[in-house]
Amino acid sequence: MLARTPDAPPGVKGISLFLTSKFELKDDGSLGPRNDFRPGSIEHKLGIHGSPTCVMLYEGAKAELVGQQGQGLAHMFVMMNAARLQVGVEGVGIAERAFQQALAYAQDRRQGRAVWSDEQPAPIWGHPDVRRMLTLSKAKIEAARGICLTTGVLADLARLADTEEERAAAKARQELLTPIAKAWSTDVGVEVASLGVQVHGGMGFIEETGAAQHYRDARIAPIYEGTNGIQAADLVGRKVRSNGGETMRALCAEMALTAQVLSEGAGSRARRPSAGAGRGGSGTGHRLASLGRQSAGARGLGPVPQAGRRRDRRLDPGPPGAGG
Numbered sequence: 001m002l003a004r005t006p007d008a009p010p011g012v013k014g015i016s017l018f019l020t021s022k023f024e025l026k027d028d029g030s031l032g033p034r035n036d037f038r039p040g041s042i043e044h045k046l047g048i049h050g051s052p053t054c055v056m057l058y059e060g061a062k063a064e065l066v067g068q069q070g071q072g073l074a075h076m077f078v079m080m081n082a083a084r085l086q087v088g089v090e091g092v093g094i095a096e097r098a099f100q101q102a103l104a105y106a107q108d109r110r111q112g113r114a115v116w117s118d119e120q121p122a123p124i125w126g127h128p129d130v131r132r133m134l135t136l137s138k139a140k141i142e143a144a145r146g147i148c149l150t151t152g153v154l155a156d157l158a159r160l161a162d163t164e165e166e167r168a169a170a171k172a173r174q175e176l177l178t179p180i181a182k183a184w185s186t187d188v189g190v191e192v193a194s195l196g197v198q199v200h201g202g203m204g205f206i207e208e209t210g211a212a213q214h215y216r217d218a219r220i221a222p223i224y225e226g227t228n229g230i231q232a233a234d235l236v237g238r239k240v241r242s243n244g245g246e247t248m249r250a251l252c253a254e255m256a257l258t259a260q261v262l263s264e265g266a267g268s269r270a271r272r273p274s275a276g277a278g279r280g281g282s283g284t285g286h287r288l289a290s291l292g293r294q295s296a297g298a299r300g301l302g303p304v305p306q307a308g309r310r311r312d313r314r315l316d317p318g319p320p321g322a323g324g
Contacts, residue, residue: 091189
C-alpha cells in the first residue's frame with residue numbers, strides 16, 4: 001500500500017510503501033487481533049470480470065514500512081517494470097485468442113460467393129476483406145510476440161550473461177524495448193480484438209459469441225502499469241536518449257541490416273523462382289542468422305541461436321478453389 005506518514009513532505013517524495021497484514025503481529029511473532037481494513041465496495045468494470053477488484057478502506061489499520069521512508073514510488077517501480085512486460089504479454093494473449101476465434105468463425109460461416117472459387121455459399125474466409133483482417137491480425141500478433149519474447153530473453157541475459165559487458169548491453173536493450181513491448185503489444189490486443197468483432201459481423205456484437213468479451217477484456221491493458229502515453233513519454237524522454245543514444249542507434253542499425261538482407265533475399269527469389277525451393281532453403285535465412293549473430297556479438301550480447309523453421313498452417317487454406 002502507498003501512503004503518507006503524518007510528517008511527510010508534499011509531492012511524490014512524501015509517499016512511502018507499507019505492508020498491511022491481515023492480522024496484527026505481536027512482538028513475539030504471534031498473531032494479534034484482526035487488522036482494521038476492509039473492502040468498501042466492488043468495482044463494476046468494463047471487462048476482466050473474472051478478476052474482481054474493490055475499493056479498500058484502511059481506516060485505523062496498522063502497517064509496516066517497506067524499504068526507506070519517502071521512497072515508495074521508487075520501490076513500487078521495481079514491480080512495475082517487470083509488470084509492464086507481463087501486461088504486454090497479456091495483450092498478445094488476448095489478441096491470439098480473439099484471432100483464433102475469428103478465424104474459426106470465418107472458416108465455418110458461409111455467405112455469398114468467394115472470389116477464389118465458384119462455391120456458393122462459401123465460407124466468409126474466402127472474401128478478401130475478411131482475409132485481410134485475419135492476415136493483418138496474425139502478422140501483428142507475431143510481431144508483438146517477437147518483441148515480448150526478445151525483451152524477456154534480454155531480461156534473463158541482463159542477470160545471467162557471462163560477462164559484465166554482456167549483462168550491461170542486454171540490460172540497456174531490455175530497458176529500451178520494455179515500453180515498446182508494453183504499449184505496442186497492448187494496442188495490438190485491442191486492435192485485433194476489434195477486428196475479431198468485425199469478422200463476426202453482427203454476431204460479434206452479441207455477447208454469446210464471446211468476441212465482445214475479448215474486446216472488453218483487452219481494453220484495460222493499454223491502461224495497466226502506466227498508460228501507453230506514459231510509455232511513449234518514457235521511451236522518448238529517457239530510454240532513447242540513455243547511454244548517449246548508443247543503444248537506440250545499435251537497434252536501428254540492426255533493423256536496417258535485417259531489412260537489407262530480407263530485401264536482397266526477396267529480389268534473389270524473384271529472379272530465380274526455383275532456387276531454394278527444397279527444404280534446405282536458398283541460404284538467405286542462414287545468411288541472415290549469421291549476420292544477426294555477428295551483429296549481436298559486436299554489441300556484446302553473445303551468440304544468437306538460429307531458430308528452426310516452422311510453418312503455421314492456421315492461415316493456409318490451400319490453393320485457390322479449395323474453399324474454406
